[in-house]
Amino acid sequence: MYMLVNDIRNMFPILSRKVYGKNLVYFDNAATSQRPQSVIDEWNRISAESNANIHRAVHCLADEATQAYEASRDAVRDFLNAEFREEIIFTSGTTASVNLVAFCFGEAFVKEGDEVVVTEAEHHSNIVPWQMMCQRKGAVLKVLPVDDDGHLMLDELDSLLTEKTRIMAVTHISNVLGLVNPIKEIIDRCHSKGVAVLVDGAQGAVHCKVDVRELDCDFYVFSGHKLYAATGTGVLYGKKKWLESMPPYMGGGEMVGTVRFSGTTYAPLPMKYEAGTQNFASAATLKSAIDFINLLNNSELNKSIDEIRDYILHCLNKDQRIRLYGVPRGTSDEKIPLFSFTVDGVHHEDLALILDKMGIAVRSGQMCAEPLMDRFGVTGMLRISLAPYNTIEEAEYFVKCLNKAIDMLI
């Protein structure tokens, strides 16, 4: 199906708003993406027509709400090509998913002296839960570094993986560097040494076609709010063998089989990991969001965003004042339309404040990746991250405004 970018933009009500009297240019999609009308409508529909607690009552509203929630599970299963629908666990977001795995995997399989590997390019959410687990279990956290261009130093991977390594946590695409990591190779190398792998797909699920069976990853986690769905939604895909052999995370609600003071049995997957009342109205929007992504993938628009990416990459690369982090080596196809950079002699906050007044929403700061900031010797960066609803005109306007802002500040 042939669609123009304006057809897509018209699906997103927020894109027509103005900020400070100027057209909004939303370039902070890696933090949260905007929502199409279909997602907003689905959330409203559940709230207005089918608001009832799921998985419990037998009445009509409860049945409708449960159906919508479970339809999202099926949609996510198809989206990831998971083998079983019960391998899809709903959480509140990527952070919650990583915490769940770090805690439960740690309880079941990590003992004193064992090792866990992460990379230098991880978001805090894929570092701190593992640190906490290592502290609790007396395990050791090891780090795979990145090189000056932001690529993982895979040559060092084999020496990091020992007979004591239990699990490796790696991001599919860093939220700072925007490079697609060779996770298939990492997974294969980990598996050859009996090491399980969790992939942080917070950015990856948005920009790559993910097939968990082809990847053979043990866990794949992502957030709904970066993927056009409502906020407060997240996904944990886990291989059934792991999810069945790990203990539950939180107790209570519908995660039980039978409850006696003498002991409790747990519900089968996926309910075992979905304690308490779920954020069902938001989770239901995952299906609408995935329907939207399927529509996008069937259009020509992904080619247009690639051209915009190449244009911005070219402009940033040719400007001597700009230092880009996450530089593609071969073709630009290993880079998503996400650019973090610093400008010599200019603070990222000043640039962000001025760009904001020009109507452009960007991210500045440490981007929840302090180790990576330390690696590159900076206190923060400026980041722009684009979505398929962004246009070449917006990119050109950004480049013009960035130059103007730099001139004001230097």
Next chain:
Amino acid sequence: MSLQEAENAIIEEFSMYEEWLDKYEYLIELGKSLKDFPESSKTDEKLIKGCQSRVWLDYKIEGGKIIFNADSDAIITKGIISLLIGLYSGRTPQEILSSDFSVVEKIGLKENLSPTRANGLVSMIAKIREIAYGIEGLD
């Protein structure tokens, strides 16, 4: 000039700038002209850390008045700091505590103070009050 008169003078000065661009350009100039903190003084105790800009604040007491000295690595924040130093440095703790610190809001820079900006400016104002309050308590 009393503190309130000084605050009103700044509010009046900023009312001349209708465009945000002019305001920012003025703040950038102010920021550039504020004396840098000596590198040796940029210690962790003086650092007010935020996700965005870093702000350093130092003070001493001379004749019952508090002399503030501050710096930031971001120039617009440094410009606002320069304004604040101009207003509150060399005042008695009682004078400082009589201010409601609404001047930044009144000159149309409220968004620079929003907690979501996560910068050091909000913390700096809180710190100025805290210092004044602590010294007043000693009297």
